Amino acid sequence: MRLRDVFVRLLRRWEIEFISTNIDRIIESDDVLQMMSVWVANGKANVCRGHRGLAFDLNGNRIDVKARAFVGRCDDAIFGREELLNEAEKEFFPYIVVDCSFFEKHIEKERRKLLLQISQTLGVIRRYMWDERLVITALDCGVGVYYPSTAKFIKDKGIEDIILLDPFGEEVFEGQRADCYIIGGIVDKVGNKTGWTSKIGKMLRNEGIEFRSMRILLRGDIVGVPDRINTIAEIVLRVVLDGEDVESAVRSVQSRLVARWRLRKELPKHTIRIDINGKPFRVVRKSEFEKFDWLNLERRDFYEVCSELGYLVIDDCKLEEIVKNAEWDEKKRRFVVNV
Ligand SMILES: C[S@@+](CC[C@H](N)C(=O)[O-])C[C@H]1O[C@@H](n2cnc3c(N)ncnc32)[C@H](O)[C@@H]1O
Structure with missing residues (x-):
């Protein structure tokens, strides 16, 4: 709703x-x-x-x-x-909190990106709820409702059911409802900010606030889940308010760039190793592209990623023919063919 x-x-x-x-x-x-x-x-x-x-x-x-x-x-x-x-009030409309406790730890360029993502998050909130459901803590940027800290907001409102969205969260997000979802106001451009969201969690626990921490996965992996603040907010709202499943929510906000990252990770599992005249090749069936319909990819992304990884894309029938004329080398775990 x-x-x-x-x-x-x-x-x-x-x-x-x-x-x-x-x-x-x-x-x-x-x-x-x-x-x-x-x-x-x-x-x-x-x-x-x-x-x-x-x-x-x-x-x-x-x-x-x-x-x-x-x-x-x-x-x-x-x-x-x-x-x-x-x-x-009679319906379920959660708060989306963007915790900007680490704002000062970003460089200028990241701060600008963070502010842009926050204003885009307001755009997302307005497609589902209204401005007061977006709370920005530790940064008064004139968007949504400002609170000096997430802990103060939660205590003032008496909210008990809280989910911290954390790529390293303990549970997997499958559409669990909460009165408040916390997203880290963090932009990963420079340096290593791995684990910063969990630090926000630690700060909350130190304030005596209980919450569940959850990671959003796409087919078992965070690679392929866009990590911009506005996209995380949109995934959550699509799932908890529109009743979409997590996979289709992720796919609908996934950029082709992010889809390609995941493709890079998946493709090695789909290759066939062939030694042709003593030269090793990794080959991908042309039809493998269709198996990635759960990623936001165009065919040219598929070819470009294969080429970056040094894989040859071969027509299914041609590959069958090559394999038919090849011998299987059990020791090397690859086909061998001399032409
Ligand atoms: C760019 S990410 C920053 C992640 C940070 N480098 C870390 O390791 O904690 C910005 C925010 O988006 C949310 N987020 C990004 N990817 C997520 C995922 N796969 N699952 C849950 N939350 C995620 C988190 O709230 C995170 O703080």
């Missing part, structure tokens, strides 16, 4: 079938009803009587009618932020 669904439920309760607005940033968004709900939840607009601008049905389709209500500013609103948030 997204905030949009709660908003639509309230509109239906008020027997509003069409909703209009003249706010450009809402009209131009990919998900008009979600954006309307975000404006209302953020207290920037209300649901008011009358028609303004363009009308939409409750599936978000543009409809040429005069609506009974609009999202905008007015004095006698039908409902606003308070009613919407009261209704949202």
